[in-house]
Amino acid sequence: MNIQTHRRNFLKGTGALIISFSLKGISPADAQTGPATKTVSPDEVDGFISIDRKGAVTLYSGKVDLGTGVRTAMTQIVAEELDVPLGAVSVIEGDTGLTPDQGTSSGSNSIQFGGVQIRLAAATARQALLQQAASALKVDGNDLSVNDGVVTSKSTGKSIKYGDLIGDKAFALKVDKAVTTKKPADFKIVGKSVARLDIPAKVMATFTYMHDFMLPGMLHGRVVRPPGIGSTLTSIDEKSVSDIPGFVKVVRVGNFVGVVAESEWGAIKAAEQLKTEWTKWEGLPDQTKLWDHVRNTKVVKDEVTSNVGDAATALGQGVKRLKATYDFAIHTHGSIGPSCAVVDIKDGQLTCWTASQATHNLRKQLAAMLTMPAENIRCIYIDGSGCYGRNGHEDAAADAALMARDVGRPVRVQWMRADEHGWDPKGPPTLVDLEAALDASGNIVAWSSAFFHPQGVSGTVELVGADLAALPHENYLAPGGVTGNSALGYTLPNVRTVAHRLETTPFKPSWIRTPGRLQNTFANESFFDELASAAGVDPLEYRLRYLKDPRGIELLERLAKLAKWEKSAPRPTAQGDIATGRGLSYVKYELVRTYVGAVADVEVNKATGEIKVKRFYVVQDCGQIINPDGIKNQLEGNMVQTLSRTLKEQVTFDRSQVTSLDWGSYPILTFPEVPDVVIDLIDRPNEKPWGAGEPSASVVPSAVSNAVFDAVGARLRSVPFLPDKVKTAMRRA
Numbered sequence: 001m002n003i004q005t006h007r008r009n010f011l012k013g014t015g016a017l018i019i020s021f022s023l024k025g026i027s028p029a030d031a032q033t034g035p036a037t038k039t040v041s042p043d044e045v046d047g048f049i050s051i052d053r054k055g056a057v058t059l060y061s062g063k064v065d066l067g068t069g070v071r072t073a074m075t076q077i078v079a080e081e082l083d084v085p086l087g088a089v090s091v092i093e094g095d096t097g098l099t100p101d102q103g104t105s106s107g108s109n110s111i112q113f114g115g116v117q118i119r120l121a122a123a124t125a126r127q128a129l130l131q132q133a134a135s136a137l138k139v140d141g142n143d144l145s146v147n148d149g150v151v152t153s154k155s156t157g158k159s160i161k162y163g164d165l166i167g168d169k170a171f172a173l174k175v176d177k178a179v180t181t182k183k184p185a186d187f188k189i190v191g192k193s194v195a196r197l198d199i200p201a202k203v204m205a206t207f208t209y210m211h212d213f214m215l216p217g218m219l220h221g222r223v224v225r226p227p228g229i230g231s232t233l234t235s236i237d238e239k240s241v242s243d244i245p246g247f248v249k250v251v252r253v254g255n256f257v258g259v260v261a262e263s264e265w266g267a268i269k270a271a272e273q274l275k276t277e278w279t280k281w282e283g284l285p286d287q288t289k290l291w292d293h294v295r296n297t298k299v300v301k302d303e304v305t306s307n308v309g310d311a312a313t314a315l316g317q318g319v320k321r322l323k324a325t326y327d328f329a330i331h332t333h334g335s336i337g338p339s340c341a342v343v344d345i346k347d348g349q350l351t352c353w354t355a356s357q358a359t360h361n362l363r364k365q366l367a368a369m370l371t372m373p374a375e376n377i378r379c380i381y382i383d384g385s386g387c388y389g390r391n392g393h394e395d396a397a398a399d400a401a402l403m404a405r406d407v408g409r410p411v412r413v414q415w416m417r418a419d420e421h422g423w424d425p426k427g428p429p430t431l432v433d434l435e436a437a438l439d440a441s442g443n444i445v446a447w448s449s450a451f452f453h454p455q456g457v458s459g460t461v462e463l464v465g466a467d468l469a470a471l472p473h474e475n476y477l478a479p480g481g482v483t484g485n486s487a488l489g490y491t492l493p494n495v496r497t498v499a500h501r502l503e504t505t506p507f508k509p510s511w512i513r514t515p516g517r518l519q520n521t522f523a524n525e526s527f528f529d530e531l532a533s534a535a536g537v538d539p540l541e542y543r544l545r546y547l548k549d550p551r552g553i554e555l556l557e558r559l560a561k562l563a564k565w566e567k568s569a570p571r572p573t574a575q576g577d578i579a580t581g582r583g584l585s586y587v588k589y590e591l592v593r594t595y596v597g598a599v600a601d602v603e604v605n606k607a608t609g610e611i612k613v614k615r616f617y618v619v620q621d622c623g624q625i626i627n628p629d630g631i632k633n634q635l636e637g638n639m640v641q642t643l644s645r646t647l648k649e650q651v652t653f654d655r656s657q658v659t660s661l662d663w664g665s666y667p668i669l670t671f672p673e674v675p676d677v678v679i680d681l682i683d684r685p686n687e688k689p690w691g692a693g694e695p696s697a698s699v700v701p702s703a704v705s706n707a708v709f710d711a712v713g714a715r716l717r718s719v720p721f722l723p724d725k726v727k728t729a730m731r732r733a
Contacts (some may be wrong), residue, residue: 053167094381108691111453177454318437355384397637442535480511583706609723
């Protein structure tokens with residue numbers, strides 16, 4: 001499907017309901033490039049909802065679907081609140097000219113916050129439509145019912161369609177934050193499994209990905225990378241590429257070097273053939289001493305994430321004291337489809353087509369980099385093939401913008417695999433020291449932990465192109481909410497958890513799915529198992545001993561039933577070299593929302609050290625469920641992708657640059673290694689909806705680590721669990 005034509009069908013007129021009427025439309029040209037005329041205010045109904053003369057509803061969502069299924073869930077929310085068929089709702093998302101700025105699509109907040117905003121907008125729209133219908137039908141509002149976008153008087157039988165009430169006009173209403181939304185008991189669509197709306201086109205290869213998007217007269221660009229992350233360009237021989245058919249230009253801005261050609265192959269050849277010379281740079285730490293480097297990095301502040309009782313004193317009063325250090329490797333996003341963007345600059349207006357999860361932020365970053373007014377920039381979201389965190393999509397957009405500005409024509413930049421693995425921002429290394437004390441009965445009397453995390457929070461990540469070109473850009477660390485779940489969800493008498501916020505980290509950091517919460521939960525839940533073992537208590541029973549939250553207790557009890565957990569079961573007898581085991585992990589995400597627990601069933605080859613995870617049992621409570629099937633998709637995806645990170649993934653590097661630049665040097669889980677996933681969802685329709693995109697990932701490494709201990713008696717404290725590490729741990733056990 002041509003993306004311009006698709007958008008053109010959505011963007012008809014706008015106007016006003018009840019108070020005034022205007023028929024000013026959005027032209028097809030606006031749908032493709034340049035500024036748009038529609039309001040994008042997040043406190044206006046028209047920012048989110050429009051209805052045309054035929055009753056077709058368009059949702060304008062600032063949150064985007066990164067493959068998580070939220071597009072389908074958002075459609076369900078709108079259809080439910082407006083009482084229209086699911087097929088009557090279309091979605092435009094992440095277009096800065098048409099959609100409100102609802103913040104970055106991250107942190108499992110698309111439904112929890114973005115969906116709630118949309119629900120309120122749709123409910124406000126419905127209320128206004130009913131008021132208008134009551135006036136048109138000359139009946140009391142309580143006499144009305146709605147079905148499939150048709151408002152009917154119960155007493156007279158007369159009816160009127162939404163399209164006749166508002167078609168192609170605007171609501172001109174503020175979103176009523178106190179509006180009465182539909183009662184869960186009356187839901188017909190929300191809470192029901194709906195097949196993902198994007199899947200059929202993806203299966204039939206008709207779906208438009210960012211990589212498929214084209215513009216007339218579009219050129220192709222590639223970036224020539226320096227041999228070291230901090231290398232400086234000293235010379236460039238433009239004649240070295242003059243013989244390439246269709247070659248257009250070398251674009252140089254500082255240390256940014258791009259090549260532009262009429263064809264993608266021409267750009268690839270030019271990037272390979274261009275002769276450049278750079279200074280030597282070796283500013284990365286020695287990878288073999290990475291954890292010494294992390295531990296010795298300057299601490300800019302200590303962030304105490306919990307402090308109960310007097311942990312320091314209590315540690316010295318226990319009869320048994322345990323210590324352990326856990327570490328979690330540097331990870332790259334490893335998106336299957338590399339980052340891509342198209343930029344067109346015309347008549348002082350820049351339009352960027354991008355798979356960015358934060359188009360409104362990207363707009364600001366491009367404005368700063370190019371010293372352009374933000375209102376002259378429009379970023380339009382098109383699905384990329386993989387994200388789960390801030391990867392290289394924004395950087396590809398910056399590359400395309402620099403080249404398009406120079407050549408005066410639209411430029412498409414698609415990163416190569418080496419670009420993606422070598423130059424996307426990374427999940428930073430994490431180091432955790434833990435210590436606890438037990439009394440004579442095996443009770444935990446004190447817990448103390450120290451986490452080594454980069455400073456900074458979630459936000460915009462500096463653009464690689466702007467950095468190389470020495471153009472204006474924000475220059476600070478944005479590793480994500482890395483301190484989340486460093487504190488415990490259990491009630492203990494003496495606890496102190498502190499994050500040492502580090503001045504620097506080896507690579508530019510950004511968030512990758514479940515940033516910090518994954519690493520922290522791995523350490524906490526694995527160490528909790530160590531304490532249970534030292535106390536001689538079943539891991540499930542030990543958790544329930546210290547868990548006071550009724551919803552958490554219910555979840556663990558349901559997990560035990562789902563997995564047929566046997567308390568204090570003896571370690572299974574190994575069959576030859578193959579030992580089997582199972583491990584448990586639990587978390588209340590960020591201690592304030594989504595509960596999730598998992599049991600992993602594993603096989604460990606004692607001769608080779610290879611781990612096979614045969615099955616995950618997962619129970620999740622994320623409050624009100626919009627689409628059960630969509631949440632199951634997320635849980636399955638989290639188990640698979642996080643298992644890949646747990647067993648295989650780590651960035652390798654020398655003193656100059658990343659060396660894991662392909663799938664051979666950065667392996668991921670293969671289809672034969674995918675485990676079975678058994679799921680139980682706890683639906684609470686009268687509660688608020690919480691995020692489902694990240695929480696279940698956080699329990700995977702610890703569940704596997706605990707299962708390996710159950711199988712072979714060895715503790716795995718270093719992700720990834722490579723075979724050599726497993727064999728070393730078994731020798732030390």
